[in-house]
Amino acid sequence: MLRVEQLSKSFGQVEAIKDITVEFAQGEFNCIVGPSGCGKTTLLKCLSGLMPPTGGRVALDGVTVTRPPKQMALVFQDYSRSLFPWMTVRQNVAFPLRNKGLAKSEITRLVEEAVEAVGLTHAIDRYPWQLSGGMQQRTSIARAIAYQPEILLMDEPFASVDAQTRANLEDLMLSIKARYGMTILFVTHDIDESVYLGDRIVVLSSSPTVVQEILTVPLPVARDQITTKEDPQFLHLRSHVFREIMAAQAG
Ligand SMILES: Nc1ncnc2c1ncn2[C@@H]1O[C@H](COP(=O)(O)OP(=O)(O)OP(=O)(O)O)[C@@H](O)[C@H]1O
Numbered sequence: 059m060l061r062v063e064q065l066s067k068s069f070g071q072v073e074a075i076k077d078i079t080v081e082f083a084q085g086e087f088n089c090i091v092g093p094s095g096c097g098k099t100t101l102l103k104c105l106s107g108l109m110p111p112t113g114g115r116v117a118l119d120g121v122t123v124t125r126p127p128k129q130m131a132l133v134f135q136d137y138s139r140s141l142f143p144w145m146t147v148r149q150n151v152a153f154p155l156r157n158k159g160l161a162k163s164e165i166t167r168l169v170e171e172a173v174e175a176v177g178l179t180h181a182i183d184r185y186p187w188q189l190s191g192g193m194q195q196r197t198s199i200a201r202a203i204a205y206q207p208e209i210l211l212m213d214e215p216f217a218s219v220d221a222q223t224r225a226n227l228e229d230l231m232l233s234i235k236a237r238y239g240m241t242i243l244f245v246t247h248d249i250d251e252s253v254y255l256g257d258r259i260v261v262l263s264s265s266p267t268v269v270q271e272i273l274t275v276p277l278p279v280a281r282d283q284i285t286t287k288e289d290p291q292f293l294h295l296r297s298h299v300f301r302e303i304m305a306a307q308a309g
Contacts, residue, residue, distance in 0.1 A: 059083060060105070060209060060241065064114035067100050074100045076266035077114070084208070087235050087242045089252035091299060092262030092270075093307040098245045101262070102213050105243065106130055118209075131207035135214040137194040141186040147173060148182045151201045158205075172204035175237065176230060192223035196230070203234055209241045217247065225283050228255055232281060249303070253295045254281060261299060263306045270306055273299070 103109035176196040
């Protein structure tokens, strides 16, 4: 269980996060949305222990997070800067496993399984510059899942890919969640994406930020890019989230 307790974060005079309290249960897909600049990235940085909060705390299974916990992996928007250009897909995915004290054969197994899960087995020995943007982001996702995190933090991971690739990567995330069962915290600007992927949607207010609303997504677990997005419940929920964000923006 990941718990955020009365978290606040200021940068000098700028109060980015005012007071956030929220819990993330094991195995849940949580989408985090909110107006531009409301502090979504700041929240993820505090959650991951990369940035100390000004007040409150983040606790993972009751223990205060002060540095990136071993059980967490992160995927960022900018895949082109997160992969090592001189390493192949296989080497990039294996990189974080080097310090886990695993046998070489186990590393090979985890890497090959993760690369297969993201559909890149055919490209495992290619370098990042030989891959499309979507394939590079798949490599980042494979690197995160090979690490076998309990919690996966993703900061607008699909913002830089085209619409078709984005839809494919969304479906990839649903299959990864079903296969590995990790807790996922997924920051997105895209309201449709948040409703399509989420078990829950955490709507943040504008800065100084609090949690404005937490919605449970009542859609069936099995989702489909066409039929789910035609479902009246989907349409109702996306309008609701959109109104919430407009209201947050208006202050
Ligand atoms: N290192 C920093 N120093 C000073 N101010 C910062 C820093 N990082 C973030 N901020 C400020 O904190 C607020 C929240 O920024 P943050 O990037 O977390 O928002 P966001 O919701 O992720 O933004 P976006 O929607 O544009 O992705 C903004 O006002 C930003 O200018």
